[in-house]
Amino acid sequence: MRASARRAQIEVIKDVARRLIAEKSVSGLSLREISREMGVVSSALYRYFATRDDLLTALILDAYNDLGQSVERADAKVAREDAYARWRASARAIRRWATNNPHEYALIYGTPIPGYTAPTATIDAASRVARVLGAILSESRRVDTSVALARPAAGGERRFLDVDGLAAIMPGVASEEYVRALLAWTAIFGFLTFELFGQYVGTVKNANMMFDRVVDELAVSLRLRAA
Amino acid sequence: MRASARRAQIEVIKDVARRLIAEKSVSGLSLREISREMGVVSSALYRYFATRDDLLTALILDAYNDLGQSVERADAKVAREDAYARWRASARAIRRWATNNPHEYALIYGTPIPGYTAPTATIDAASRVARVLGAILSESRRVDTSVALARPAAGGERRFLDVDGLAAIMPGVASEEYVRALLAWTAIFGFLTFELFGQYVGTVKNANMMFDRVVDELAVSLRLRAA
DNA sequence: AAATTGCAAGAGCAGTGCTCTCGTTGTGGG
DNA sequence: CCCACAACGAGAGCACTGCTCTTGCAATTT
Numbered sequence: 001m002r003a004s005a006r007r008a009q010i011e012v013i014k015d016v017a018r019r020l021i022a023e024k025s026v027s028g029l030s031l032r033e034i035s036r037e038m039g040v041v042s043s044a045l046y047r048y049f050a051t052r053d054d055l056l057t058a059l060i061l062d063a064y065n066d067l068g069q070s071v072e073r074a075d076a077k078v079a080r081e082d083a084y085a086r087w088r089a090s091a092r093a094i095r096r097w098a099t100n101n102p103h104e105y106a107l108i109y110g111t112p113i114p115g116y117t118a119p120t121a122t123i124d125a126a127s128r129v130a131r132v133l134g135a136i137l138s139e140s141r142r143v144d145t146s147v148a149l150a151r152p153a154a155g156g157e158r159r160f161l162d163v164d165g166l167a168a169i170m171p172g173v174a175s176e177e178y179v180r181a182l183l184a185w186t187a188i189f190g191f192l193t194f195e196l197f198g199q200y201v202g203t204v205k206n207a208n209m210m211f212d213r214v215v216d217e218l219a220v221s222l223r224l225r226a227a
Numbered sequence: 228m229r230a231s232a233r234r235a236q237i238e239v240i241k242d243v244a245r246r247l248i249a250e251k252s253v254s255g256l257s258l259r260e261i262s263r264e265m266g267v268v269s270s271a272l273y274r275y276f277a278t279r280d281d282l283l284t285a286l287i288l289d290a291y292n293d294l295g296q297s298v299e300r301a302d303a304k305v306a307r308e309d310a311y312a313r314w315r316a317s318a319r320a321i322r323r324w325a326t327n328n329p330h331e332y333a334l335i336y337g338t339p340i341p342g343y344t345a346p347t348a349t350i351d352a353a354s355r356v357a358r359v360l361g362a363i364l365s366e367s368r369r370v371d372t373s374v375a376l377a378r379p380a381a382g383g384e385r386r387f388l389d390v391d392g393l394a395a396i397m398p399g400v401a402s403e404e405y406v407r408a409l410l411a412w413t414a415i416f417g418f419l420t421f422e423l424f425g426q427y428v429g430t431v432k433n434a435n436m437m438f439d440r441v442v443d444e445l446a447v448s449l450r451l452r453a454a
Numbered sequence: 455a456a457a458t459t460g461c462a463a464g465a466g467c468a469g470t471g472c473t474c475t476c477g478t479t480g481t482g483g484g
Numbered sequence: 485c486c487c488a489c490a491a492c493g494a495g496a497g498c499a500c501t502g503c504t505c506t507t508g509c510a511a512t513t514t
Binding site: 032046051052105 | 501
Binding site: 455456457458459460461462463464465466467468469470471472473474475476477478479480481482483484 | 487493497498504505506508511
């Protein structure tokens with residue numbers, strides 16, 4: 001009974017923190033304000049989070065899992081064999097989550113907190129999105145084994161990539177494609193970072209449409225879609 | 228005489244601030260510590276910067292210009308007509324600057340400061356890099372007018388892009404190429420953000436080599452280089 | 455019923471950004 | 485030349501922050 005009360009209290013703290021982050025920003029989040037909102041004294045919070053960064057770490061973990069779950073669900077709604085539709089739906093789910101939760105996006109994809117050593121649990125949660133994208137690519141190759149490599153590279157990927165880790169995320173995908181796969185992943189989040197952080201001001205007027213174009217362009221590059 | 232002393236003092240403040248940002252982080256930058264380093268009382272700094280954010284804005288402006296100048300110089304060293312070499316040199320210059328000044332990179336490409344309205348002067352400085360990349364693409368099209376558009380799109384770019392602004396940055400480039408051009412720009416910085424903010428842990432082992440591969444991939448996409 | 459453990463309260467410390475007032479000192483116009 | 489003005493640094497102070505420590509109460513365990 002006491003343990004569940006504790007878990008509930010932790011959820012309350014995180015919820016209030018999320019609300020305050022949404023109102024102000026992450027830098028404007030203060031434990032004292034959370035405690036004031038909760039009608040409790042600030043030192044009480046330290047029973048649940050030893051430090052402000054610990055609270056932020058918990059929020060980061062939740063954010064990664066929330067995003068990951070959103071993308072997994074979006075992907076699951078599409079016919080398994082339609083790789084392009086899955087790719088598009090997943091990418092759009094990422095953007096939808098990011099634009100709906102810009103501050104939490106900033107929390108996980110923005111400037112890291114000074115002591116930027118990510119706990120392993122965080123890395124695990126962070127990979128959920130990558131796993132979805134990897135699975136789409138992987139299964140598309142299983143369906144259509146005829147896709148010829150446009151530019152069969154030298155294959156020295158082991159020198160600069162963690163080939164084993166990547167093979168686990170997208171089994172069956174030729175290592176010559178890893179660069180393009182990572183580039184697509186990077187481009188998706190690079191786009192959102194640029195959009196949300198204001199770098200597109202003066203160039204992109206309708207980020208929604210532009211995003212779809214970029215997603216299509218990347219789909220071509222990944223050969224999930226014909227040019 | 229007094230005006231120059233004032234300018235000098237401003238430079239000292241910014242230099243100390245840059246050093247402290249490099250040591251700790253931008254969030255760990257405090258005016259009081261700057262003042263202590265300078266052997267002056269903290270309120271004295273307010274004669275030069277009305278607010279902490281004003282100081283940061285000044286540092287952001289300097290960072291954009293420093294990066295822009297680095298890239299301009301790198302591009303200038305390469306034979307004008309060799310578009311691919313210029314592209315690669317410029318991209319490498321961006322990465323070199325970013326890895327040499329990670330905290331200043333975070334300052335300009337990381338999570339924006341709460342009051343995230345960028346002054347116009349900042350936007351101007353920020354576009355210096357884009358102008359270099361645009362010029363490379365633009366002049367490459369002037370040299371080789373035979374490049375056929377791989378996928379002549381519907382041409383409705385006006386609906387989601389600031390076509391006029393983009394045309395000013397890369398004159399002579401067909402608007403059907405704008406998406407790919409913006410994508411390349413986005414990918415470069417997306418890569419650096421992922422690299423510097425730790426998202427590549429567990430996948431990319433040698434970011435240096437991977438970056439070159441990505442730059443080549445983008446060069447192909449921009450048709451600055453044959454596949 | 456007694457002992458232990460979890461918890462909130464409150465005071466307090468060192469630090470922050472920022473404001474205000476007060477002498478001092480350099481500078482330009484009459 | 486000298487004086488009024490403006491710029492400047494010093495210092496005190498306000499409201500805020502994260503975090504620590506002690507105290508007393510309440511719930512759980514033994």
